[in-house]
Amino acid sequence: xxxxxxxxxxxxxxxxxxxxxxxxxxxxxxxxxxxxxxxxxxxxxxxxxxxxxxxxxxxxxxxxxxxxxxxxxxxxxxxxxxxxxxxxxxxxxxxxxx
Numbered sequence: 510x511x512x513x514x515x516x517x518x519x520x521x522x523x524x525x526x527x528x529x530x531x532x533x534x535x536x537x538x539x540x541x542x543x544x545x546x547x548x549x550x551x552x553x554x555x556x557x558x559x560x561x562x563x564x565x566x567x568x569x570x571x572x573x574x575x576x577x578x579x580x581x582x583x584x585x586x587x588x589x590x591x592x593x594x595x596x597x598x599x600x601x602x603x604x605x606x607x
Contacts, residue, residue, distance in 0.1 A: 517565045522572045524584050534569045537562055 517537075522530065541562045547553040575581035 514565050517568055519568060522568060526584055530569055530573055534566065537566045537569065541566065
């Protein structure tokens with residue numbers, strides 16, 4: 510089993526919206542910076558955590574890029590409003606015609 514964050518598995522990342530993914534990415538990069546700083550000063554206790562954070566960052570970047578390319582679907586919460594907007598536009602168009 511990987512040492513990485515338990516809440517950043519690919520299955521969990523599928524449920525997170527793009528804006529929250531960017532926030533998670535910022536947090537992970539900040540943590541990586543702090544871990545590198547601790548490593549340079551000799552204060553780092555767990556070197557495995559450094560590797561895990563790097564992998565978490567890579568996972569987030571992968572999910573973001575797959576969504577851009579259309580390989581991975583958007584979360585259900587983000588997909589529903591788009592369909593709702595389309596349905597409202599169609600309803601409005603038919604109402605104007607009548």
